[in-house]
Amino acid sequence: MKILVIEDEIDLQQSIKESLVKEDYLVETASDYHSAIEKVFVYQYDCILLDIMLPHGSGLDILDELKQAGKTENIIIISARNSLDDKLKGLELGADDYLTKPFHLAELNARVKAVLRRKNLAGENGIAFKNTRLDISERLFFVNGQNISLNRKEFDILYYFLLNKKRLVTKTGLAEYVWGDNSDQADNLDFVYYQIKNLRKKLQDAQAEIEIESVYGIGYKLMEI
Incomplete structure (x- = not known):
C-alpha cells in the first residue's frame, strides 16, 4: 500500500515516513506545493497525509484541485492550525480526517488504517474473493483458510489486483503503485514480471480459485477460475 506524505517540516516528514515504513x-x-501537485496528479496513492501550510501554496488548494479533478483520494490533513474553519473547509473539500499537530505517530498510524478500511474495504479488515482472503491489518493471505506466505x-501486488479485480491493470501502473516513482528510472519492467510469476505459482500451488491473466503487451487482470 502506497502513501504520500506532504509535509515541509523535514524532521517530522522523516519521522512519519519511518513510522509508516515499519508498518510495511x-x-x-513531497515538501512543497509544486512537488506535491506533480505527484498527486501523476501517481496513485492509497492515502495522502497533507499539511495545510506549505511553501508556495496551501494544502487546501491541493484539496480543491483534487476535488475539481474528481480524484477521490484518502486524505488526512495534518496541521498545526487547530482552527474550526480550516477543519470544516478541509472536510468540505473532501478530506477524510483532520489531525492537529503535535500528535503521536501511533495515533496517525491508527487513523491511516481506519481511513483505508473505511474507504477501500467498506469498513472491513480484509478483502475476500472466491476461496481467498487478504487480511490487511495483519498482512496475511489465506486460501481455503490456510495461510499462504x-x-x-x-x-x-495482490492487494492492488483485488482492489481492481476483473479490470485491466497496466504494467506501468502496477510498477508505480508497488515500487513507487523510482520505477520510472528502470530500463524495463522485468522486475514486475518476476514477482507476478512467483505470485502465480503460489496461487496455483494453493489451489486458489483466482488467477492473474496476461493481457498481451499491456498488463494483467485478476480473474476467477
Missing part, C-alpha cells in the same frame, strides 16, 4: 507501507514524500511485494 510504501511511502513517498507472501513477500512484501507479492502482498502489495
Whole structure:
C-alpha cells in the first residue's frame, strides 16, 4: 500500500515516513506545493497525509484541485492550525480526517488504517474473493483458510489486483503503485514480471480459485477460475 506524505517540516516528514515504513507501507514524500501537485496528479496513492501550510501554496488548494479533478483520494490533513474553519473547509473539500499537530505517530498510524478500511474495504479488515482472503491489518493471505506466505511485494501486488479485480491493470501502473516513482528510472519492467510469476505459482500451488491473466503487451487482470 502506497502513501504520500506532504509535509515541509523535514524532521517530522522523516519521522512519519519511518513510522509508516515499519508498518510495511510504501511511502513517498513531497515538501512543497509544486512537488506535491506533480505527484498527486501523476501517481496513485492509497492515502495522502497533507499539511495545510506549505511553501508556495496551501494544502487546501491541493484539496480543491483534487476535488475539481474528481480524484477521490484518502486524505488526512495534518496541521498545526487547530482552527474550526480550516477543519470544516478541509472536510468540505473532501478530506477524510483532520489531525492537529503535535500528535503521536501511533495515533496517525491508527487513523491511516481506519481511513483505508473505511474507504477501500467498506469498513472491513480484509478483502475476500472466491476461496481467498487478504487480511490487511495483519498482512496475511489465506486460501481455503490456510495461510499462504507472501513477500512484501507479492502482498502489495495482490492487494492492488483485488482492489481492481476483473479490470485491466497496466504494467506501468502496477510498477508505480508497488515500487513507487523510482520505477520510472528502470530500463524495463522485468522486475514486475518476476514477482507476478512467483505470485502465480503460489496461487496455483494453493489451489486458489483466482488467477492473474496476461493481457498481451499491456498488463494483467485478476480473474476467477
